Amino acid sequence: xxxxxxxxxxxxxxxxxxxxxxxxxxxxxxxxxxxxxxxxxxxxxxxxxxxxxxxxxxxxxxxxxxxxxxxxxxxxxxxxxxxxxxxxxxxxxxxxxxxxxxxxxxxxxxxxxxxxxxxxxxxxxxxxxxxxxxxxxxxxxxxxxxxxxxxxxxxxxxxxxxxxxxxxxxxxxxxxxxxxxxxxxxxxxxxxxxxxxxxxxxxxxxxxxxxxxxxxxxxxxxxxxxxxxxxxxxxxxxxxxxxxxxxxxxxxxxxxxxxxxxxxxxxxxxxxxxxxxxxxxxxxxxxxxxxxxxxxxxxxxxxxxxxxxxxxxxxxxxxxxxxxxxxxxxxxxxxxxxxxxxxxxx
Amino acid sequence: xxxxxxxxxxxxxxxxxxxxxxxxxxxxxxxxxxxxxxxxxxxxxxxxxxxxxxxxxxxxxxxxxxxxxxxxxxxxxxxxxxxxxxxxxxxxxxxxxxxxxxxxxxxxxxxxxxxxxxxxxxxxxxxxxxxxxxxxxxxxxxxxxxxxxxxxxxxxxxxxxxxxxxxxxxxxxxxxxxxxxxxxxxxxxxxxxxxxxxxxxxxxxxxxxxxxxxxxxxxxxxxxxxxxxxxxxxxxxxxxxxxxxxxxxxxxxxxxxxxxxxxxxxxxxxxxxxxxxxxxxxxxxxxxxxxxxxxxxxxxxxxxxxxxxxxxxxxxxxxxxxxxxxxxxxxxxxxxxxxxxxxxxxxxxxxxxxxxxxx
Ligand SMILES: Nc1ncnc2c1ncn2[C@@H]1O[C@H](COP(=O)(O)OP(=O)(O)OP(=O)(O)O)[C@@H](O)[C@H]1O
Ligand SMILES: Nc1ncnc2c1ncn2[C@@H]1O[C@H](COP(=O)(O)OP(=O)(O)OP(=O)(O)O)[C@@H](O)[C@H]1O
Ligand code: SF4
Ligand code: SF4
Ligand SMILES: [Mg+2]
Ligand SMILES: [Mg+2]
Numbered sequence: 001x002x003x004x005x006x007x008x009x010x011x012x013x014x015x016x017x018x019x020x021x022x023x024x025x026x027x028x029x030x031x032x033x034x035x036x037x038x039x040x041x042x043x044x045x046x047x048x049x050x051x052x053x054x055x056x057x058x059x060x061x062x063x064x065x066x067x068x069x070x071x072x073x074x075x076x077x078x079x080x081x082x083x084x085x086x087x088x089x090x091x092x093x094x095x096x097x098x099x100x101x102x103x104x105x106x107x108x109x110x111x112x113x114x115x116x117x118x119x120x121x122x123x124x125x126x127x128x129x130x131x132x133x134x135x136x137x138x139x140x141x142x143x144x145x146x147x148x149x150x151x152x153x154x155x156x157x158x159x160x161x162x163x164x165x166x167x168x169x170x171x172x173x174x175x176x177x178x179x180x181x182x183x184x185x186x187x188x189x190x191x192x193x194x195x196x197x198x199x200x201x202x203x204x205x206x207x208x209x210x211x212x213x214x215x216x217x218x219x220x221x222x223x224x225x226x227x228x229x230x231x232x233x234x235x236x237x238x239x240x241x242x243x244x245x246x247x248x249x250x251x252x253x254x255x256x257x258x259x260x261x262x263x264x265x266x267x268x269x270x271x272x273x274x275x276x277x278x279x280x281x282x283x284x285x286x287x288x289x290x291x292x293x294x295x296x297x298x299x300x301x302x303x304x305x306x307x308x309x310x311x312x313x314x315x316x317x318x319x320x321x322x323x324x325x326x327x328x329x330x331x332x333x334x335x336x337x338x339x340x341x342x343x344x345x346x
Numbered sequence: 347x348x349x350x351x352x353x354x355x356x357x358x359x360x361x362x363x364x365x366x367x368x369x370x371x372x373x374x375x376x377x378x379x380x381x382x383x384x385x386x387x388x389x390x391x392x393x394x395x396x397x398x399x400x401x402x403x404x405x406x407x408x409x410x411x412x413x414x415x416x417x418x419x420x421x422x423x424x425x426x427x428x429x430x431x432x433x434x435x436x437x438x439x440x441x442x443x444x445x446x447x448x449x450x451x452x453x454x455x456x457x458x459x460x461x462x463x464x465x466x467x468x469x470x471x472x473x474x475x476x477x478x479x480x481x482x483x484x485x486x487x488x489x490x491x492x493x494x495x496x497x498x499x500x501x502x503x504x505x506x507x508x509x510x511x512x513x514x515x516x517x518x519x520x521x522x523x524x525x526x527x528x529x530x531x532x533x534x535x536x537x538x539x540x541x542x543x544x545x546x547x548x549x550x551x552x553x554x555x556x557x558x559x560x561x562x563x564x565x566x567x568x569x570x571x572x573x574x575x576x577x578x579x580x581x582x583x584x585x586x587x588x589x590x591x592x593x594x595x596x597x598x599x600x601x602x603x604x605x606x607x608x609x610x611x612x613x614x615x616x617x618x619x620x621x622x623x624x625x626x627x628x629x630x631x632x633x634x635x636x637x638x639x640x641x642x643x644x645x646x647x648x649x650x651x652x653x654x655x656x657x658x659x660x661x662x663x664x665x666x667x668x669x670x671x672x673x674x675x676x677x678x679x680x681x682x683x684x685x686x687x688x689x690x691x692x693x694x695x696x697x698x699x700x701x702x703x704x705x
Contacts, residue, residue, distance in 0.1 A: 048544070109460045
């Protein structure tokens with residue numbers, strides 16, 4: 001799908017990226033195009049199974065076997081443009097961690113259970129020819145920034161830490177080599193909300209201090225809404241809407257985005273208003289023809305069932321893949337106030 | 347024996363972990379983390395107890411102790427009136443076997459990825475509990491059941507998913523398989539440890555509804571661990587259960603979902619309630635957090651008196667010296683002096699504001 005506006009200084013660009021399994025019969029990423037602006041925090045949200053982790057793994061050409069990745073992915077390093085899909089194993093390895101660092105989903109399975117946390121740090125630093133002393137100093141600083149006791153955590157084996165402690169240790173590990181682009185896949189899923197808030201604050205600080213670019217993947221819209229500069233919404237293996245955060249929250253234009261926003265829980269809302277989105281998302285092998293959202297969409301017409309909508313642009317920097325986004329804005333009411341986001345609404 | 351004993355009963359349970367002395371610490375005094383400290387809790391049939399609280403406060407440890415996966419350092423855990431560790435050790439006359447206990451008390455692990463056997467397809471992973479619980483079921487009937495449950499947890503087409511290995515699933519799909527597996531066991535109690543945390547809101551609500559539905563049919567009880575107060579509220583309120591707020595190994599407040607959300611008694615509960623985001627909010631600055639400091643105290647060396655006093659916005663001198671016992675207050679049990687009018691707390695001076703200690 002075509003991007004509708006030109007980026008200023010992209011650090012990473014994806015063009016028509018697809019991932020297929022089963023000899024090309026199941027698409028788990030379907031022609032995604034996206035640029036990531038240097039220094040931005042890009043939030044990616046979407047339902048379970050919509051392709052978020054696949055998108056993240058694509059950036060590092062790290063699709064689980066036997067997936068097939070096609071399209072083009074370029075990474076803009078300081079001096080040169082890197083074609084990620086052309087890199088050999090060792091070049092990929094140095095791109096990984098030093099330039100692009102990734103916090104994979106499921107912290108608890110990312111650690112080697114037989115190694116102390118300290119050895120994970122040392123191994124990573126040494127594998128990239130870093131100074132161990134300086135690296136470990138940085139590690140300690142990062143750990144305490146993440147509200148962990150460095151002495152205790154470094155001494156521990158993974159199972160001796162709680163779920164949330166492991167997750168934070170993993171974030172520290174991903175930052176230890178000072179990468180340019182940090183991709184985090186559900187980095188706070190196991191964390192309580194206070195800790196999430198503190199970590200968001202810290203990420204914001206780090207981002208400003210080191211001009212980090214961040215991609216933050218989560219199913220939690222409220223969470224990423226607080227952090228991101230831009231938001232991308234995925235549905236059925238593709239991005240269906242992309243806009244600056246404020247624009248997306250106050251003028252969501254894809255019927256799915258509007259349903260998603262309406263289903264986001266809120267302590268103020270009465271219990272009965274917490275409702276799932278009707279219907280189920282499609283599996284990779286039977287994505288409906290036309291617009292993939294049409295079986296669940298209240299606005300779907302015959303056209304939607306036959307033709308895949310191209311990206312349209314309701315506002316500058318705002319793109320949406322829907323024929324009837326104007327109608328969606330009018331007809332699908334939001335259950336939260338858009339005029340004063342952040343305010344208390346009852 | 348006139349009355350049925352409760353399904354599960356924890357009596358003054360403490361779980362302490364020894365820490366190896368660090369490289370830089372000399373001497374042989376090893377440090378202890380009391381992950382759970384003197385907790386008593388009762389879980390009835392067809393009950394829900396939700397555990398909420400900050401990372402590392404002891405939720406997983408308490409949950410595992412309740413279902414016999416973690417041995418308490420002191421205190422007793424009783425299942426249908428019998429000490430489960432006595433059952434395990436055969437150290438007392440018991441009517442139940444350890445196998446009964448094990449299959450009656452199930453867990454959905456916090457990290458589903460590592461709890462599913464990587465070398466087996468979903469069909470085989472899910473067949474195992476069915477074979478145990480319903481040995482009479484034929485292979486094709488088993489398959490049908492598994493397919494229909496996979497469909498219920500939103501994994502369509504079921505035959506396609508049933509044929510996959512765990513690593514061929516997304517994070518949320520793994521979590522749903524772990525949930526399905528626990529439900530197939532048809533146990534008395536399921537410890538659901540962040541069992542829906544990797545799911546989007548829409549699916550979360552569906553999965554909670556599924557659990558509630560099974561509870562209504564099979565009288566299953568749940569210990570529901572969630573870092574998210576809105577989920578804990580949804581699940582607990584629908585089941586008329588209780589929410590327990592944990593802080594540094596203790597239960598700070600336990601009450602009905604309704605009361606906990608709308609009329610929190612413990613200052614820490616109010617903080618958690620505050621931290622639950624509303625849509626469109628911005629990242630808060632530390633100054634806005636209604637606590638004196640955001641730093642969680644070291645569990646190796648918890649604060650004297652009330653454990654929350656280092657952060658509590660209402661703390662007074664009295665709180666630093668004396669620890670409040672759980673006090674009944676309008677249907678809740680609350681570890682805070684403020685629920686008692688006559689407490690010496692009220693005549694004690696407020697604590698000085700601490701220097702903002704952000705590093
Ligand atoms: N190794 C694999 N082989 C085949 N299909 C796969 C494989 N890994 C993942 N999938 C499928 O690809 C789709 C996208 O998966 P992905 O992990 O990107 O989802 P996600 O958006 O990250 O979901 P979640 O929020 O649950 O983590 C899912 O339908 C999943 O079942
Ligand atoms: N096997 C162990 N050995 C040593 N310490 C442990 C062990 N298991 C847990 N702990 C410690 O006990 C404390 C409580 O851990 P627990 O896993 O119960 O927390 P939790 O409330 O579940 O946190 P989270 O929300 O982060 O999962 C932590 O300080 C943890 O490091
Ligand atoms: S294109 Fe049609 S089916 Fe798709 S989201 Fe828009 S209105 Fe709905
Ligand atoms: S006892 Fe004191 S410190 Fe503890 S919660 Fe109550 S007011 Fe706060
Ligand atoms: Mg994922
Ligand atoms: Mg835990």
